[in-house]
Amino acid sequence: MAPMSQPRPSLGEHTTSIDARAHVTAAAFLGRTPALALGDGTILLVDAGEPRRLTVHPDAAILVAAAEGDRLVTGGDDGRVVVTRADGTIETAANEKGQWIDAVATRGDGAIAWSSGKAVRARDAKGEVRGWSPPSSVRGLCFTPKGYRLACAHYNGASLWFPNASAAPEFLQWKGSHLDVTVSPDGRFLVTCTQENALHGWRILDRTQMQMRGYSGKPRSLAWSNDGEWLATSGAEACILWPFQGKDGPIGKAPRECAVRPARVSRVAFHPKALLVALGYEDGFVMLCRLSDAAEIFVRQCESGAAVTALAWDLDGRRLLFGTAAGEAGLVSPPA
Amino acid sequence: MTDKIPVTVLTGYLGAGKTTLLNRILSEPHGKRYAVIVNEFGEIGIDHDLVVGADEEVFEMNNGCICCTVRGDLIRILEGLMKRKGRFDAIIVETTGLADPAPVAQTFFVDQDVQNAARLDAVVTVADAKWLSARLKDAPEAKNQIAFADVIILNKTDLVSDAELREVEARIRAINPYAKLHKTQRCSVALDAVLGRQAFDLERILEIEPEFLGADDHDHDHDHEHEHEHEHGGLKHYHDEDMQSLALRLEGDVDPEKFMPWINALVQREGPSILRSKGILAFKGEPRRFVFQGVHMILDGDAQREWKPGERRESKLVFIGRDLKDEEIRQGFLACAA
Numbered sequence: 266m267a268p269m270s271q272p273r274p275s276l277g278e279h280t281t282s283i284d285a286r287a288h289v290t291a292a293a294f295l296g297r298t299p300a301l302a303l304g305d306g307t308i309l310l311v312d313a314g315e316p317r318r319l320t321v322h323p324d325a326a327i328l329v330a331a332a333e334g335d336r337l338v339t340g341g342d343d344g345r346v347v348v349t350r351a352d353g354t355i356e357t358a359a360n361e362k363g364q365w366i367d368a369v370a371t372r373g374d375g376a377i378a379w380s381s382g383k384a385v386r387a388r389d390a391k392g393e394v395r396g397w398s399p400p401s402s403v404r405g406l407c408f409t410p411k412g413y414r415l416a417c418a419h420y421n422g423a424s425l426w427f428p429n430a431s432a433a434p435e436f437l438q439w440k441g442s443h444l445d446v447t448v449s450p451d452g453r454f455l456v457t458c459t460q461e462n463a464l465h466g467w468r469i470l471d472r473t474q475m476q477m478r479g480y481s482g483k484p485r486s487l488a489w490s491n492d493g494e495w496l497a498t499s500g501a502e503a504c505i506l507w508p509f510q511g512k513d514g515p516i517g518k519a520p521r522e523c524a525v526r527p528a529r530v531s532r533v534a535f536h537p538k539a540l541l542v543a544l545g546y547e548d549g550f551v552m553l554c555r556l557s558d559a560a561e562i563f564v565r566q567c568e569s570g571a572a573v574t575a576l577a578w579d580l581d582g583r584r585l586l587f588g589t590a591a592g593e594a595g596l597v598s599p600p601a
Numbered sequence: 602m603t604d605k606i607p608v609t610v611l612t613g614y615l616g617a618g619k620t621t622l623l624n625r626i627l628s629e630p631h632g633k634r635y636a637v638i639v640n641e642f643g644e645i646g647i648d649h650d651l652v653v654g655a656d657e658e659v660f661e662m663n664n665g666c667i668c669c670t671v672r673g674d675l676i677r678i679l680e681g682l683m684k685r686k687g688r689f690d691a692i693i694v695e696t697t698g699l700a701d702p703a704p705v706a707q708t709f710f711v712d713q714d715v716q717n718a719a720r721l722d723a724v725v726t727v728a729d730a731k732w733l734s735a736r737l738k739d740a741p742e743a744k745n746q747i748a749f750a751d752v753i754i755l756n757k758t759d760l761v762s763d764a765e766l767r768e769v770e771a772r773i774r775a776i777n778p779y780a781k782l783h784k785t786q787r788c789s790v791a792l793d794a795v796l797g798r799q800a801f802d803l804e805r806i807l808e809i810e811p812e813f814l815g816a817d818d819h820d821h822d823h824d825h826e827h828e829h830e831h832e833h834g835g836l837k838h839y840h841d842e843d844m845q846s847l848a849l850r851l852e853g854d855v856d857p858e859k860f861m862p863w864i865n866a867l868v869q870r871e872g873p874s875i876l877r878s879k880g881i882l883a884f885k886g887e888p889r890r891f892v893f894q895g896v897h898m899i900l901d902g903d904a905q906r907e908w909k910p911g912e913r914r915e916s917k918l919v920f921i922g923r924d925l926k927d928e929e930i931r932q933g934f935l936a937c938a939a
Binding site: 305326342401440 | 653654656658660661662663664671673674676677678681683684685686712713714
């Protein structure tokens with residue numbers, strides 16, 4: 266460990282501040298354009314030069330967002346699902362009148378999905394919309410890596426739904442409220458975060474279950490390493506990384522911990538090319554942690570002390586975008 | 602604590618006047634902006650932009666606590682509302698007429714994110730003066746709502762005689778003698794009687810004395826006032842067969858080593874039938890008052906201000922619940938004396 270007097274490596278001078286002026290719901294790169302989805306219903310596109318503010322959900326809040334390619338899909342408390350592109354074009358994909366959009370998901374081919382209350386809908390690349398009525402509200406959605414299939418987190422478990430098939434969705438049962446959902450890049454494991462400060466996982470093939478517990482808060486941010494071998498998670502006073510190398514995933518294995526701090530990790534984002542994870546904390550700190558040697562690099566401490574609520578790398582991992590609940594944001598360009 | 606958004610829960614049996622009260626709150630010139638969470642949009646003031654539809658999704662926590670049910674939709678909505686922070690000052694949750702207030706209240710004790718962002722201000726129950734007595738006999742939901750309340754708006758008093766009003770008031774008091782009671786017509790009540798009560802703030806649980814004298818609305822009850830005073834001594838006393846309150850008092854100090862295990866075991870065992878509990882305790886060797894409150898099995902307590910010089914150190918507990926085992930609870934508490 267380095268002596269206290271030695272300054273820690275810092276990327277503060279490589280950070281450009283952005284005044285987002287509203288709760289940052291999500292950060293993403295639309296192609297090469299940094300984009301922030303905000304609680305005042307706007308999207309801020311941070312091109313070189315003057316940032317552009319697009320009003321995509323007028324008089325509403327962006328509750329959820331997901332990005333793919335040059336598109337950002339946002340869901341608002343106005344019941345609308347909007348697709349925004351890097352060039353500033355806006356398309357209203359759906360309007361669930363009087364409802365809130367609780368979750369959105371994107372797929373590489375242009376398909377999107379959203380949930381509002383007890384309704385899940387998927388729109389394929391050709392624009393055909395299919396619906397499913399889950400047994401309870403769906404708070405988490407993601408497409409599986411293979412096939413046109415949607416993973417949905419809800420009360421008492423998760424479901425896997427083929428929008429184009431008439432068969433009933435496959436139901437993975439575990440008592441309690443399941444919030445966010447992710448599927449491993451190899452498509453073998455489905456993991457949810459739950460109300461009880463834990464993760465719950467299933468090996469999809471045989472439904473073997475796994476519980477990943479010990480968090481002090483809800484692990485609401487989940488990110489896979491580029492090789493698919495690690496799942497980085499928030500919700501503890503360190504980044505907790507679960508090993509998914511073997512056929513049994515994390516069953517019977519202990520997780521790794523990195524970047525221990527006196528505040529909880531609120532967002533995690535894995536570098537797209539290296540075993541390097543970016544971390545946002547509830548007290549506004551942003552850090553990087555390299556898995557090979559657990560080296561920590563301090564990026565930024567946001568002045569307000571508000572929680573980091575959004576964190577994203579660009580496609581080749583050259584830039585990192587972050588935002589907080591108090592509307593501060595920044596773009597980090599680490600030296601090569 | 603100060604920047605937490607206050608949340609008022611509005612309950613009441615079908616037709617009692619919840620929507621009337623809600624519209625009254627929203628239309629008064631108070632300069633405050635409310636986010637309103639409702640189940641039916643129907644009759645809410647239409648030009649209010651922050652009305653959120655809820656679906657009362659109650660689920661059981663997966664923590665082995667059988668009565669620990671929470672409102673999942675409320676957790677989700679509060680999380681969403683926090684993204685609009687600064688655009689409203691307070692939240693009002695209107696429940697359906699048949700709702701049990703417990704899952705709403707428990708949401709504020711159980712979910713840490715909700716706790717960090719918001720605080721439960723009070724449970725306000727609107728009751729129909731004409732029909733409440735009948736509902737207390739045939740609708741357990743109506744009884745739950747009365748038992749759970751911090752504030753009771755006894756509405757539509759113009760539809761009953763003075764004798765009937767005294768009767769229904771006595772029936773309410775048999776179940777819940779601690780709530781503030783306001784007798785109204787068309788829910789005409791001062792807003793500060795309903796909002797900003799801080800009924801769940803431990804620092805505000807100063808006294809837990811019955812409210813038999815009533816917190817009447819002077820602007821509506823002038824003609825009753827005199828009569829009421831005289832009636833008090835002879836207020837009809839009812840005993841509700843299935844829902845009661847139990848008040849216990851112990852002179853002198855309580856041993857925390859005995860009390861804590863006892864109260865925890867009690868709510869674990871009897872939690873499903875204890876709707877609410879409160880206590881102010883003089884712990885041996887502790888210069889400060891220990892204050893706690895509970896909803897079913899969930900307890901929340903803390904040491905508060907110091908006992909004042911000359912203030913009598915005594916410990917008081919209050920329970921409201923179904924089929925309370927009076928004698929067993931009493932003996933258990935007395936055995937905790939230091």
